Amino acid sequence: MxxxxxxxxxxxxxxxxxxxxxxxxxxxxxxxxxxxxxxxVELPGDLRPNTPLELAGREIYMREGCYACHSQMVRSLADELDRYGPYSLASESAYDHPMLWGSKRTGPDLARLGGKYSDDWHVAHLIDPRSVVPASIMPSYPWLTRPLDTALLPDALATLARLGVPYDKEMIAAAEADALAQSRPGTEAADGFQARYGARPAVQAFDGDPSRLTELDALIAYLQSLGTLTDAPYRALAEGAP
Incomplete structure (x- = not known):
């Protein structure tokens, strides 16, 4: 040979x-x-797409290179299940373009991050990571307080719709308004947003200030959505339990 x-x-x-x-x-x-x-791959019946604000946050997540240090894939190993929760299913990422599973873990896996920490914690962590995790080596992102540019959101939703993500014409037309509405609870605009996306997506002032819409709002909305788009992984884990 x-x-x-x-x-x-x-x-x-x-x-x-x-x-x-x-x-x-x-x-x-x-x-x-x-x-x-x-x-x-069978789509879960309760799988929802990202809202426009979450989608904007996902773009910021990729722009800032967060995927280079954080994976979004829980393996089916006992120690990972104990630390992160149910193992990842291909079906829960069916609407992700591109998918961000990854394998690099300079920081912890984020697949089940949604709801684990408060919005205030995320604000502090993104602006000054060491204020909440003294040993953190994550860089600071103080520029995320700048206004969010929503101009490309309708085009982004329209493109994803062509790839099979279930955004209808009304969702696409209202993309910019819905991004703002999701950060302003208790308003008529928020009611319209929930009529289109249902009650599951969080409607709250993610950066703590409902009078403005910032990149911080978008990124935190995305982080709070991770692991909440479907209950399928939890059902799969429960069904496989002895």
């Missing part, structure tokens, strides 16, 4: 052909299952 490899290395075109064959086999093994995804 070593002699064959040695001889192949002396024939440059043969080596190139062998590399192409090996890469093609690996690619086929990884890509082929994706064509059967619709048949193998």
């Amino acid at each position: 070593l002699k064959l490899h040695y001889n192949l290395e002396k024939i440059s075109m043969g080596l190139v052909a062998a590399i192409i064959v090996a890469a093609s086999i690996g690619g086929l093994v990884e890509i082929a299952p994706l064509f059967t995804l619709d048949e193998t």
